[in-house]
Amino acid sequence: MDEQALIASARAGNQHAFNLLVRVYQDMAYNVAYRVLGQPEAAADATQDAFLAAYRALSVFRGGSFKAWLLRIVTNACYDQLRRQKRRPQTSLEDLVEDPDYSPSLTDRNESPEEALLNAELAHAIEAAIARLPFDQRIVLVLSDVQGLSYEEIAAATDASLGTVKSRLSRARARLRDYLVSREQTGGQGRLSGETGLRAGI
Amino acid sequence: MFGLLGRAKAHRFCQDNLSAYLDGQLTAREQRQVRRHLEVCQACRDDLRALQRTVELVRHLPAVQAPRSFAIPLNVQPSRTPLWMRSWVYNGMRAATVLATVLLVIALAGNALSLPPAFNAPLPAAATMMAGREAEPQAPSTATMAGATAPATGGVANDQALGAGAASTAQDEVTEMPAAAPTSEGEMGIAAAPADTAAASSAPAATAAPLPKEPAAGQPSADEIARMTAAPLGKGGGTEMPTLPGTEGTPAQPEGPAAQIASVPITATATVTGPVTVTPAMPITATETITPSQEAAELAQTTTPPLPEPTATVAPPPAEVARAEPSLAPPSPAAPVKPEALAPTVEPTAEAGAQTLQAAPAPVEPAALPSEPGTLQALREQLWGYPWREGALGSGGLLLILGAATLWVRGVRNRWR
Numbered sequence: 065m066d067e068q069a070l071i072a073s074a075r076a077g078n079q080h081a082f083n084l085l086v087r088v089y090q091d092m093a094y095n096v097a098y099r100v101l102g103q104p105e106a107a108a109d110a111t112q113d114a115f116l117a118a119y120r121a122l123s124v125f126r127g128g129s130f131k132a133w134l135l136r137i138v139t140n141a142c143y144d145q146l147r148r149q150k151r152r153p154q155t156s157l158e159d160l161v162e163d164p165d166y167s168p169s170l171t172d173r174n175e176s177p178e179e180a181l182l183n184a185e186l187a188h189a190i191e192a193a194i195a196r197l198p199f200d201q202r203i204v205l206v207l208s209d210v211q212g213l214s215y216e217e218i219a220a221a222t223d224a225s226l227g228t229v230k231s232r233l234s235r236a237r238a239r240l241r242d243y244l245v246s247r248e249q250t251g252g253q254g255r256l257s258g259e260t261g262l263r264a265g266i
Numbered sequence: 267m268f269g270l271l272g273r274a275k276a277h278r279f280c281q282d283n284l285s286a287y288l289d290g291q292l293t294a295r296e297q298r299q300v301r302r303h304l305e306v307c308q309a310c311r312d313d314l315r316a317l318q319r320t321v322e323l324v325r326h327l328p329a330v331q332a333p334r335s336f337a338i339p340l341n342v343q344p345s346r347t348p349l350w351m352r353s354w355v356y357n358g359m360r361a362a363t364v365l366a367t368v369l370l371v372i373a374l375a376g377n378a379l380s381l382p383p384a385f386n387a388p389l390p391a392a393a394t395m396m397a398g399r400e401a402e403p404q405a406p407s408t409a410t411m412a413g414a415t416a417p418a419t420g421g422v423a424n425d426q427a428l429g430a431g432a433a434s435t436a437q438d439e440v441t442e443m444p445a446a447a448p449t450s451e452g453e454m455g456i457a458a459a460p461a462d463t464a465a466a467s468s469a470p471a472a473t474a475a476p477l478p479k480e481p482a483a484g485q486p487s488a489d490e491i492a493r494m495t496a497a498p499l500g501k502g503g504g505t506e507m508p509t510l511p512g513t514e515g516t517p518a519q520p521e522g523p524a525a526q527i528a529s530v531p532i533t534a535t536a537t538v539t540g541p542v543t544v545t546p547a548m549p550i551t552a553t554e555t556i557t558p559s560q561e562a563a564e565l566a567q568t569t570t571p572p573l574p575e576p577t578a579t580v581a582p583p584p585a586e587v588a589r590a591e592p593s594l595a596p597p598s599p600a601a602p603v604k605p606e607a608l609a610p611t612v613e614p615t616a617e618a619g620a621q622t623l624q625a626a627p628a629p630v631e632p633a634a635l636p637s638e639p640g641t642l643q644a645l646r647e648q649l650w651g652y653p654w655r656e657g658a659l660g661s662g663g664l665l666l667i668l669g670a671a672t673l674w675v676r677g678v679r680n681r682w683r
Contacts, residue, residue, distance in 0.1 A: 083337040094332040108333055115336045124679075190323055208289075209324040215291060234285035241313070241320040 071130055075122050082122070086115050089131070092211065093138045099206040100142045102195045106149060114141035128220070135213070135221035139203055146199065193243040201236035208233050276303045280310045284317050356679060359672040366668050369661035376654035 067088075073081035093114055097107035114137045125133055194202055200222075207213045207221060218229045280303040286292050287300050304310050 079338060079340065086337050087335070090332045090336045091329070093336070095330055098330050099327070104330075104333060111332065112336050115338060119338045186323070187327060190327060194324070205324065209321050210327060212325070215289070230286050230291060231282075233289075234282060237285045237317055237320060238281075240324070241316045244320055244323070245316055 067130060071122075071125070074119075075125070079119075082119055085130070089134055090115070092131075093134065096135065096138050096203075096206055096211060097142050097145075099191075099194065099210050100139075100199075100203055101145060102191060106145050110141040110145040111138065113144065114138040117141065129217065132213075132217050132220040135207065135211075135217075136223065139221060142203070143199065189244065189247055190240070193240045196243065197236050197239060201232050201239070204229055204232040205236040205240070209237075277307060277310065280304065280307065281313065284310070284314050287314070288318055288321060356672070356675050359668060359675060363665065363668040363672050366661050366665035370658060370665050373654045373657035373661050377658060380654065 067085070070081045070085050074085060090111065094107055094111045097110040097114070098104060101107045101110060114134070117140075118134055118137045121137070194205065197205065203222060204218055204224075207218045208215075213221065215226055215229050215233075218224075218233075219226050222229065224232070276299065280300050283292055283296060283300055287297065292300065304314065
């Protein structure tokens with residue numbers, strides 16, 4: 065069954081069809097939530113919330129890109145999760161950032177040679193840098209550079225204009241770059257220096 | 267080729283667009299611009315390289331797998347589209363918001379356009395409120411005596427006890443509508459005792475303080491007119507309690523507070539607390555207590571300009587102010603003065619009154635109001651005299667509520683589409 069058929073069937077009330085869609089998109093949704101929220105539990109909660117909300121709001125879906133629509137709901141779920149965390153903070157993003165041993169993203173992954181370039185420390189530094197971005201910039205950066213969405217898709221998913229997406233992404237990347245460069249210059253260990261350093265020849 | 271300024275500009279442009287340049291999201295022209303600058307700017311080249319590397323690093327962040335299945339449990343049912351998400355509800359709310367806006371504009375425009383007459387038009391009504399219903403029979407004669415030039419006067423003259431309101435209206439005219447001077451001829455105001463004085467004296471006299479602007483052509487004969495000196499109104503005027511010839515305070519009723527008129531220059535919010543006693547046979551005798559509310563006093567002090575004429579000669583109404591003891595309803599905060607008696611009123615606007623005056627000094631027969639005006643209305647008109655004010659307030663409030671609700675619904679809807 066192709067996606068449109070699944071969607072139509074799900075809209076007609078076929079829960080099984082919707083769960084097939086869930087299976088297709090849950091990794092993507094969880095990845096976005098995880099990169100935006102930085103915590104596995106919060107990401108799982110946000111993902112579950114998003115799919116439930118999507119299921120309930122399916123009658124409002126007006127066609128177009130289901131992926132973008134779903135990502136929008138995931139984005140909102142992440143935002144809600146973030147607000148909930150702020151209200152009753154459990155593990156804050158900062159704690160996570162400061163914990164050098166915490167990098168669950170690198171566990172049990174079948175890493176490609178490219179991914180292997182990233183050692184745990186560098187990956188953690190990047191995650192920490194992402195976590196420092198404002199939410200608007202973070203979500204755009206994640207959708208663009210983690211998920212590989214086009215500007216148009218990001219605009220649809222974040223309910224923003226193309227120009228806004230462009231400038232948010234530009235600022236997010238620049239901040240990330242500056243953060244990583246300064247980290248490199250202040251003696252950050254690992255692969256950031258030398259050959260793989262940010263300013264190393266490309 | 268480029269000046270220093272042009273160079274800085276190009277640098278800035280380049281910096282702003284490096285990200286889009288990487289993604290190939292620039293137009294051909296912008297791309298050329300960036301490339302041209304990159305050729306001459308080492309810093310930008312370095313930044314571009316670092317940016318490229320950063321993006322690559324982010325792209326190569328390892329993907330994570332969903333820790334579990336997020337399939338919807340079977341017991342969860344898809345809800346029907348919530349009411350606030352249905353488009354007709356939303357569109358209806360938007361339309362209603364627009365409608366409220368239009369209403370508000372209309373009301374405001376109506377106020378603005380009808381403002382000049384509005385200052386006078388409400389006066390009869392206000393005066394009416396003040397006058398006692400019992401006095402109705404005497405109304406015509408009173409109106410005549412008072413010169414009947416101003417519509418407002420007729421009503422006011424009937425019941426001096428309630429003159430405070432009249433005084434305020436008269437002041438309104440005097441201070442705010444000098445142009446309408448002819449209309450205010452023969453108008454009567456009653457100077458009320460200030461609140462503190464009133465409180466101190468048990469049987470204060472009610473003072474009628476008419477405020478004729480000019481001698482009216484159709485003024486009633488002098489003997490019929492009791493001369494009264496109005497206490498200076500406005501600032502400082504409140505402390506004096508002038509006793510006027512022919513006007514005496516009657517002793518307080520055994521039970522119940524003596525009636526006093528406490529005057530606040532503009533006593534829109536004066537509250538009548540005691541029973542009103544109007545003693546017959548006295549041209550102007552009123553015993554009643556009007557205790558102006560605190561707010562009223564403050565309001566008056568802050569808002570009322572000093573009266574131009576502290577003293578005024580008045581044509582008081584003929585002796586028969588008949589009813590004793592029109593009991594006033596318990597004061598309500600919103601309704602300062604409960605009108606007890608219905609005063610005859612002439613409906614005309616200021617211009618109409620003026621015309622009548624000039625054309626024929628003959629008294630205008632006041633027409634009795636069919637219904638008892640609400641005190642809220644009196645308050646409103648005394649305060650502002652905007653006939654459309656209710657509409658403006660109503661539509662403004664409606665607009666606020668509808669606008670907020672519509673924005674909320676839009677926000678909620680937008681989350682899901």
